[in-house]
Amino acid sequence: MSTSSNKDREEGLAFQPKFDASGLVTCVATDAASGEVLMVAHMNAEALRRTIESGDAWYFSRSRNALWRKGETSGHTQRVVEMRMDCDQDAVWIKVEQTGAACHTGRRSCFYRAVGKGGTLTFVDAGK
Amino acid sequence: MSTSSNKDREEGLAFQPKFDASGLVTCVATDAASGEVLMVAHMNAEALRRTIESGDAWYFSRSRNALWRKGETSGHTQRVVEMRMDCDQDAVWIKVEQTGAACHTGRRSCFYRAVGKGGTLTFVDAGK
Numbered sequence: 001m002s003t004s005s006n007k008d009r010e011e012g013l014a015f016q017p018k019f020d021a022s023g024l025v026t027c028v029a030t031d032a033a034s035g036e037v038l039m040v041a042h043m044n045a046e047a048l049r050r051t052i053e054s055g056d057a058w059y060f061s062r063s064r065n066a067l068w069r070k071g072e073t074s075g076h077t078q079r080v081v082e083m084r085m086d087c088d089q090d091a092v093w094i095k096v097e098q099t100g101a102a103c104h105t106g107r108r109s110c111f112y113r114a115v116g117k118g119g120t121l122t123f124v125d126a127g128k
Numbered sequence: 129m130s131t132s133s134n135k136d137r138e139e140g141l142a143f144q145p146k147f148d149a150s151g152l153v154t155c156v157a158t159d160a161a162s163g164e165v166l167m168v169a170h171m172n173a174e175a176l177r178r179t180i181e182s183g184d185a186w187y188f189s190r191s192r193n194a195l196w197r198k199g200e201t202s203g204h205t206q207r208v209v210e211m212r213m214d215c216d217q218d219a220v221w222i223k224v225e226q227t228g229a230a231c232h233t234g235r236r237s238c239f240y241r242a243v244g245k246g247g248t249l250t251f252v253d254a255g256k
Contacts, residue, residue, distance in 0.1 A: 015248065083243040084243065110214040112215070115220070121213060
């Protein structure tokens, strides 16, 4: 990719997601109220399109190789309050109103363990 | 990978990052004070080790294929206040005290554009 197209992608107002080799961008979902990071997942072009169009978070599951609307089976949906694109357009940040748990383990956030000195983990949210 | 090792990775307290095919995990850095997402980048095993050991954020640059300490040339360092691991241990969340700008464009955060209906971008932080 040329320098000029990188420049355009970074300083322009054209929506031109930079998908990886698998056709995905990274998505970070944070709680619109608390600011807590709820989860990190991936979106393909169709998940991006549906998220923007519907206001509900859609993702692409790499393990299931399938598009999914967050909460379609669990009811734990994510309503998008704001969506941001990063400088090189390979990552998206959505601020969401989370119904129930974002994590498939039943916890509010996927980031329920802190990493301490020496790489020891401790639970910061053991609640389910 | 077996179900039992996934279970252990999710519910255990052993630090066992799940690196992708390139040997990387995703890292989300948020501002410890404001909660704003500053950037999304990657860490390899060595970047993780150095970050945990030093308390300064280290990353692995895919484009430069090199380990780097955030701010080593710009002075825009990140002091890690807290580090979290996600459920399947393929993503890390660090809350940081950011000196200066997290973004290489000179902006505080890489997420300086909002995505509107129809996929139009608007600047939410044009300041540099």
